[in-house]
Amino acid sequence: MSPQNYNFMFYGFTAAWLILILYVISIALREKKLRQELDRVKRMVEEGEQAKH
Amino acid sequence: MRLKIILTLTLIAGLILAWNLRRIFLQVPDEANQGAIFRIIYFHVPAAITSFTGFYIGMFSAVGYLIKKDLRLDSIAASINEVSLAFASITLVTGSIWGRIIWGIWWTWDPRLTSYFVCLLIYFGYFMLRRAIEDPNARARLSAVLSIFACVDIVLVWKSIEWFRTQHPGPVLEIRGGGGMAPGMEAPLWWNFLALVMLAAALILIRTRQEAMKLEIDALRRHAHAF
Amino acid sequence: MKFLRQTLAIAAKDLRSEIRGKEAVNASVSFALVILLLFSFAFDLEPEQIRDIAGGLLWLIFAFAGTLILNRSFARELVNDCLDALLASPVSGAQLFFGKCLANYVLIIIVECVSLPVFAIFYDVRLPQRLALLFLVMLLGTWGITVIGTMFSAMTVNLRLRELMLPTLIYPMLIPALIGAIQLSRVLITGGPLAENFIWFRILVAFNVIFTILALALVEIVLVG
Numbered sequence: 308m309s310p311q312n313y314n315f316m317f318y319g320f321t322a323a324w325l326i327l328i329l330y331v332i333s334i335a336l337r338e339k340k341l342r343q344e345l346d347r348v349k350r351m352v353e354e355g356e357q358a359k360h
Numbered sequence: 361m362r363l364k365i366i367l368t369l370t371l372i373a374g375l376i377l378a379w380n381l382r383r384i385f386l387q388v389p390d391e392a393n394q395g396a397i398f399r400i401i402y403f404h405v406p407a408a409i410t411s412f413t414g415f416y417i418g419m420f421s422a423v424g425y426l427i428k429k430d431l432r433l434d435s436i437a438a439s440i441n442e443v444s445l446a447f448a449s450i451t452l453v454t455g456s457i458w459g460r461i462i463w464g465i466w467w468t469w470d471p472r473l474t475s476y477f478v479c480l481l482i483y484f485g486y487f488m489l490r491r492a493i494e495d496p497n498a499r500a501r502l503s504a505v506l507s508i509f510a511c512v513d514i515v516l517v518w519k520s521i522e523w524f525r526t527q528h529p530g531p532v533l534e535i536r537g538g539g540g541m542a543p544g545m546e547a548p549l550w551w552n553f554l555a556l557v558m559l560a561a562a563l564i565l566i567r568t569r570q571e572a573m574k575l576e577i578d579a580l581r582r583h584a585h586a587f
Numbered sequence: 588m589k590f591l592r593q594t595l596a597i598a599a600k601d602l603r604s605e606i607r608g609k610e611a612v613n614a615s616v617s618f619a620l621v622i623l624l625l626f627s628f629a630f631d632l633e634p635e636q637i638r639d640i641a642g643g644l645l646w647l648i649f650a651f652a653g654t655l656i657l658n659r660s661f662a663r664e665l666v667n668d669c670l671d672a673l674l675a676s677p678v679s680g681a682q683l684f685f686g687k688c689l690a691n692y693v694l695i696i697i698v699e700c701v702s703l704p705v706f707a708i709f710y711d712v713r714l715p716q717r718l719a720l721l722f723l724v725m726l727l728g729t730w731g732i733t734v735i736g737t738m739f740s741a742m743t744v745n746l747r748l749r750e751l752m753l754p755t756l757i758y759p760m761l762i763p764a765l766i767g768a769i770q771l772s773r774v775l776i777t778g779g780p781l782a783e784n785f786i787w788f789r790i791l792v793a794f795n796v797i798f799t800i801l802a803l804a805l806v807e808i809v810l811v812g
Contacts, residue, residue, distance in 0.1 A: 326453060334567065351581075506756075520790050527783075
């Protein structure tokens with residue numbers, strides 16, 4: 308078929324994968340942020356407990 | 361255990377997709393009218409079906425929350441809806457690129473793409489609503505009701521846009537290029553669908569765990585501030 | 588019977604409060620007039636073409652202006668904890684919702700009845716002989732907007748960005764009703780054949796019935812929990 312046709316097919320596939328990869332990256336970033344936040348809050352609770360005793 | 365499930369799913373999905381890619385490019389012949397771009401269907405349609413099913417399963421999970429009041433069901437619902445939203449975006453973008461070749465322009469309000477766009481808007485609203493509510497129970501409740509409304513509405517949206525387009529005909533993305541698809545061409549579609557569903561499941565599991573983490577952080581924070 | 592009586596009491600309360608204050612209706616009518624003005628700059632069309640898009644323009648105006656009224660619907664109860672008082676009263680969530688629906692419906696119809704002749708004058712659109720049918724379409728379409736709008740007003744009442752979120756949430760949902768109303772209005776204004784457009788009546792009625800039932804069933808969950 309015409310080269311333009313093939314080009315766009317690759318754009319299409321690339322676009323699909325790109326969106327998927329960007330989404331996975333956003334999930335990974337959120338994971339990191341959540342873990343940091345969780346650790347921080349856990350430490351905060353522990354310090355609170357220690358301060359009480 | 362959970363991590364193993366996620367990894368297994370992703371691995372199998374990846375293998376299927378890679379195998380299929382070979383098949384799509386080398387073994388499936390070019391479609392008569394549309395040429396090479398036709399192969400985009402192997403992502404466009406499975407992504408569409410995955411996201412559509414996802415939204416409805418998300419609704420059932422939300423209804424489950426309303427009945428059982430278990431916040432985990434709400435986490436599952438939100439995760440499913442988010443992953444479905446990502447797949448819906450893929451559907452829309454691939455559909456638009458497909459249209460660029462078929463019609464020469466990026467967008468012409470094809471009924472399927474338009475309905476999908478409406479779906480996208482509704483679920484953007486869903487996530488906007490979720491972000492605006494702090495209390496997890498209120499958030500779960502309201503987004504559950506919203507997703508019920510959304511899923512019922514989408515059927516009506518689909519039908520009405522379809523009817524609008526039969527009265528005001530415009531370009532339509534043809535899946536079946538004149539008659540059914542040749543038998544050899546249909547199989548990769550369903551394999552890709554399986555792979556995407558597995559990928560979606562893996563992503564949903566990850567997201568659900570993140571939502572659970574968020575709830576835990578909230579609970580701990582409240583615990584810390586109580587002293 | 589009791590359901591109706593209490594519902595009408597709520598509706599009457601809202602209407603009375605609005606008639607005394609006239610805030611929402613004034614704002615809504617002004618907004619409608621402003622949009623009509625802006626549309627006149629937006630396009631420069633032959634009278635024939637204007638008649639063609641009149642249906643669409645009209646319903647866009649109705650939808651935008653209606654949102655102002657819908658926003659106020661539950662928001663007005665936030666002052667002095669009126670909403671809590673209402674929820675604590677023997678009036679059920681569904682009655683509260685339906686009463687507000689009725690009140691909003693009347694108010695939006697008033698705004699539409701003011702906008703329609705102004706529209707006809709500004710754009711030189713001869714209103715059709717089938718005015719009664721056009722009015723029927725207005726009644727049906729407006730109920731769709733009202734039901735969804737009041738429901739989402741209840742959902743967003745406690746949110747900070749409620750004025751921003753209400754339009755964003757309801758317009759995609761309203762698409763079936765708006766398409767139906769626009770199509771029917773276009774056919775009636777341009778004098779086209781009504782028979783083949785009957786499906787739009789069916790869609791409008793289906794939309795109204797389905798969402799009224801759904802809203803009545805779910806509003807208790809939204810308001811109370």
